[in-house]
Amino acid sequence: MSSIPDELSYTKEHEWVAGLDDGLTVTVGITAYASEQLGDVVYVQPPEVGASIEVGDAVGEVESTKSVSDIYAPVGGEVTAVNSAVVDDPSLVNSDPYGEGWLFQVRVTGTPDDLLTAEEYTALISGDS
Amino acid sequence: MSRPTPLHEVHKSLGATLTDFAGWLMPLRYGSESAEHTAVRTAAGLFDLSHMGEIHVTGAGAADALDYALVGNLGGLEPGRARYTMMCDADGGIVDDLIVYRLAPEEFMVCANASNYLRVARELTDRAKNHDAVVDDRSDSYALLAVQGPRSPEIVAKLTDADLVNLKYYTGLPGTVAGVDALIARTGYTGEDGFELFVAAGDAVKLWGALMEAGAAEGLVPAGLSARDTLRLEAGMPLYGNELTAATTPMDAGLGRVVRFDKQGDFVGRAALDGLEPGRRLVGLVMKGRRVPRHGFAVVDADGAVVGEVTSGAPSPSIGRPIAMAYVTATPAAVDIRGSHEPVDVVDLPFYRRKK
Numbered sequence: 001m002s003s004i005p006d007e008l009s010y011t012k013e014h015e016w017v018a019g020l021d022d023g024l025t026v027t028v029g030i031t032a033y034a035s036e037q038l039g040d041v042v043y044v045q046p047p048e049v050g051a052s053i054e055v056g057d058a059v060g061e062v063e064s065t066k067s068v069s070d071i072y073a074p075v076g077g078e079v080t081a082v083n084s085a086v087v088d089d090p091s092l093v094n095s096d097p098y099g100e101g102w103l104f105q106v107r108v109t110g111t112p113d114d115l116l117t118a119e120e121y122t123a124l125i126s127g128d129s
Numbered sequence: 130m131s132r133p134t135p136l137h138e139v140h141k142s143l144g145a146t147l148t149d150f151a152g153w154l155m156p157l158r159y160g161s162e163s164a165e166h167t168a169v170r171t172a173a174g175l176f177d178l179s180h181m182g183e184i185h186v187t188g189a190g191a192a193d194a195l196d197y198a199l200v201g202n203l204g205g206l207e208p209g210r211a212r213y214t215m216m217c218d219a220d221g222g223i224v225d226d227l228i229v230y231r232l233a234p235e236e237f238m239v240c241a242n243a244s245n246y247l248r249v250a251r252e253l254t255d256r257a258k259n260h261d262a263v264v265d266d267r268s269d270s271y272a273l274l275a276v277q278g279p280r281s282p283e284i285v286a287k288l289t290d291a292d293l294v295n296l297k298y299y300t301g302l303p304g305t306v307a308g309v310d311a312l313i314a315r316t317g318y319t320g321e322d323g324f325e326l327f328v329a330a331g332d333a334v335k336l337w338g339a340l341m342e343a344g345a346a347e348g349l350v351p352a353g354l355s356a357r358d359t360l361r362l363e364a365g366m367p368l369y370g371n372e373l374t375a376a377t378t379p380m381d382a383g384l385g386r387v388v389r390f391d392k393q394g395d396f397v398g399r400a401a402l403d404g405l406e407p408g409r410r411l412v413g414l415v416m417k418g419r420r421v422p423r424h425g426f427a428v429v430d431a432d433g434a435v436v437g438e439v440t441s442g443a444p445s446p447s448i449g450r451p452i453a454m455a456y457v458t459a460t461p462a463a464v465d466i467r468g469s470h471e472p473v474d475v476v477d478l479p480f481y482r483r484k485k
Contacts, residue, residue, distance in 0.1 A: 039146070039355065040163045042444040042451075043419045063421050065162050065355055065444055068467075094161070 002033040002125070005098055010121035011074045016098065017115065020075075020108075028074055029102040030062060030093060033125045038064035041093040046071070046082040046104045053079060055112045060103065062093065071103065076110030134179035135272045135333040143351055150354060151243035153180035158353040165356035166446045169319050172348030173278030175340055176357060182246020182268040183327060184239040184253060190261030191235050197396050198256035199227065200379065202389040206231045211299045211316055214387055215379055216249055217398030221405060222375040223382075225249050226367065228316055230301045238312070238327070240273075242369045256397060272333030276340060277323030277360075279483075280347040285324050287343040289313065298322075307339030318357065320364025321483055359443045362452060365413065365479025371424055371440045372411060372454055380407040381456065383478075409437065413480055414453040414461060414473040415445075422453040422464040422471070429470055431462040439464060447481050454478070 004010075009017040014034035018027040035041060043063035053059050053073040060071035082104045086092045092101040116124065131154040134140075140147065145156035156177060158165060168174050186195055192204040201214030208231050216224040225245035230238045241249040250266035257264050276285055286293050291304035291313055301314030312327040328336055341349065358368070367373050367382055379388050379402070388402055416422065422442035430436045437457030442464075445452040453473075455461065463470035 036146075039158060040161050040444075043421060045420075061420075063444075065359065066157075068421065068423075 002031065002036055003098070004031070004033070004118045004122050006118045008098070008118060009074075010116040010118065010124075011072065012116070012124060013072045013074075015072065015074045017074050020111065020115075025080060025105055025107050026075055027102050027105050029097055030071070031121070032097045034069075035094045035097045035101070038062065038067065038069065040065050041090040044086050044090045044093065044103065046087065047073075047079045049079055049082055051079045053077065053106065055110055073106070074115065075106055075108045075112070077106040077108040079104055080107050081105040134177055135330040136177045136179065136337055139334060139337055140177065145351075145353060148354065151180060153243055155180060156351070156353040158355045159351045162353065162355035162359070163446045165350060165352040166359050168348060168350045169278045169321055169352055169356060169360055170447060171279070172350075173276055173280040173284055173323075173344055174319075174350055174352030174356065175337070175344065176275040176277065176352050177333075177337070178273040178275050178325070179271070179330070179333065180243035181273050182241035182243065182249065182266065183271045183273075184241060184246065184250050185265045185267055186237045186239060186253060186257065186262055187235055187265070188260070188262040189235055190257075191237055193394075194253075194257035194260035194262040195229065195237060195239075196392055196394060197260070198253055199229070200388040200396060200398060200402070201229070202392040203229055203231070203237065204392070208233055209300055209302055211301050211314060213299075215384070216252060217379070217402065218375065219397055219401060221378045221398050221401035223369070223373045223377050223379065224252060224375065226369055226373055230312065230314060232301075232303070232312070244370060270330055272328050272330045273325060274328065274333065274336055274340065275317060275323060275325045276344070276349070277317045277319040277352075278321050278349075280344070280349065281321075281323045284340065284344040284347050284349055285313070288339055307336050307343075309336045311336070318366055319360040320366070320479065320481055321360075358441075359446065362441050362443055362454065363445055363447050363479065363481035365454070367411075367454075368441060378402060378405060378407070380405050381409055381411065383407075383411045409456045409458050411440075411478070412455055412457055412461065413476040413478045414439075414455055414464065415448060415476055415480070416451040416453070416464070417472045417474065419451065420466045420469070420471050421451040422466060427465040428455045428457055428461045429463050429465055430459050433470060435465075436461055445480060452480050
C-alpha cells in the first residue's frame with residue numbers, strides 16, 4: 001500500500017497539497033500511488049514561476065517510460081517557486097514523492113471545496129485498484 | 130478477459146505491475162523498468178514470453194510449404210539453425226515477423242507474435258494445403274522464458290549440460306535445463322547475448338525458479354515488457370503493430386534483405402514485392418530535449434511541414450535521451466509533441482550495439 005501522509009490534502013488527479021492550514025503558500029506534488037502507477041518518471045515540466053493558475057488548469061506534465069500525464073492545479077493563485085531539482089532529476093518523484101520530489105509552490109487565492117483528506121484519498125485509490 | 134500465462138502466480142508474488150498485451154495478462158515491470166533495462170545491458174534479465182505463438186510445421190513437404198508461405202529461404206536452413214523472416218500478404222503487406230527454427234530436416238517451429246499467431250497458423254494451414262506438411266499450432270502447450278544479457282551464458286550453463294559454447298547466435302538445439310526438456314535457442318529481442326527457452330507450460334514455474342536461483346549471484350533480475358520494449362527499440366529491432374503492419378512492406382522497414390527472390394518457386398507476395406522501391410524510410414531519431422516522442426506523433430521538417438510519423442518512442446536508458454523510430458519521406462528536424470516542435474538528431478539504426 002502506498003504511503004498517504006495524514007497531514008496532506010489530495011485531489012482526484014493524484015496530487016497532494018501541503019500547508020493549506022498554515023497560511024498563504026502551499027506546496028504541490030504527485031502522490032506515491034501516482035508515481036507507482038506511472039513507473040519511472042523521466043521528465044517533469046512544472047509551471048513557470050509567476051504564472052497565474054486556476055483550479056483544474058493543466059499547468060504541467062509528468063512523463064514516464066510508458067505515458068505522459070498532465071499536472072492539474074489543485075489550487076488557484078500565483079506560482080512562487082518550482083523545484084528545479086526535480087526538473088534535473090525526475091526520479092525524485094519516484095524515490096521521494098512527498099519530499100524532494102515536490103513540484104511547485106503556489107500563493108493561494110482560491111481553494112476548491114472538494115480537496116480530499118488522506119482518508120478520502122485512501123478510499124479513492126482502493127476503489128481504483 | 131486477458132489470459133494469464135503459466136507464470137502468472139510467480140508474477141503476482143513478485144509484485145509485478147500487470148498489463149493487457151494482445152489478450153494476455155503480462156508483467157509490465159516488477160519494480161523500476163529502467164533498472165530492469167540496465168540489468169539486461171550489464172548483467173541479465175529473465176522474461177516471461179509465454180504469450181508468443183509456436184506453430185510446428187512437419188512433413189516431407191514442410192520446407193517447400195514454408196518457402197511458399199514465407200518470404201525467406203527456409204529450405205536452405207540447416208537443422209539446428211534459426212532464421213528471422215516474415216509472412217506477407219499477396220499485396221506485399223506484412224502479416225507478421227517470425228523466427229523459424231529448423232528442428233529436424235522435416236520439422237520446423239515458427240515463433241510468431243502474440244497479436245498474430247492465430248492468423249499466422251491459419252495462413253500457414255491454408256498456404257501448406259498443396260504440400261505434404263502438417264501445420265500444428267502448439268502455442269497453448271508452450272511456455273517461453275528468455276534469459277538475456279551478457280551474464281546469461283554463465284547462468285544457463287549452471288543448469289544444463291548442453292554445449293552452449295558452440296550454440297551460436299540464431300541456432301537452437303533440444304536439451305535439458307534444470308531437469309526440464311527445452312528447446313535452447315540463442316535468440317532474443319534485446320540487442321544482447323541471450324537464450325530463449327521453449328518448454329512445456331507445466332514446467333515453466335520450475336524453470337523460472339531454477340533460473341532465478343542460478344542467476345542470483347550474476348545479477349539476474351525479472352524484467353517486464355516495458356524494459357523489453359526499450360531494449361528492442363535501442364537495438365533498432367522492429368515491433369509488429371508499430372514499425373511493421375499490414376500496410377508496411379519489408380522494404381519500407383529497411384528489411385528487404387529478408388525477402389529471398391533468389392529462392393526457387395513462387396511465394397506469397399513475390400509478385401508485389403519484386404522490384405518494389407520503398408515509399409519511405411525508417412530512421413532513428415534522438416531528441417535534443419527531454420520530452421518523449423510516442424507512437425503516432427507527427428515528424429516535421431525544418432519548415433514545420435509533416436514528413437512522417439513516429440512508430441515507436443521511449444526514454445533511452447543507455448543513451449540518456451528519448452529516442453524514436455519513424456517513417457519519413459524527407460529529412461526530419463523535429464517531432465510534434467503535443468503542439469510543440471521538439472528538435473531531433475537523425476541517426477543510423479541501431480541506437481545501441483553491444484560490444485562483442
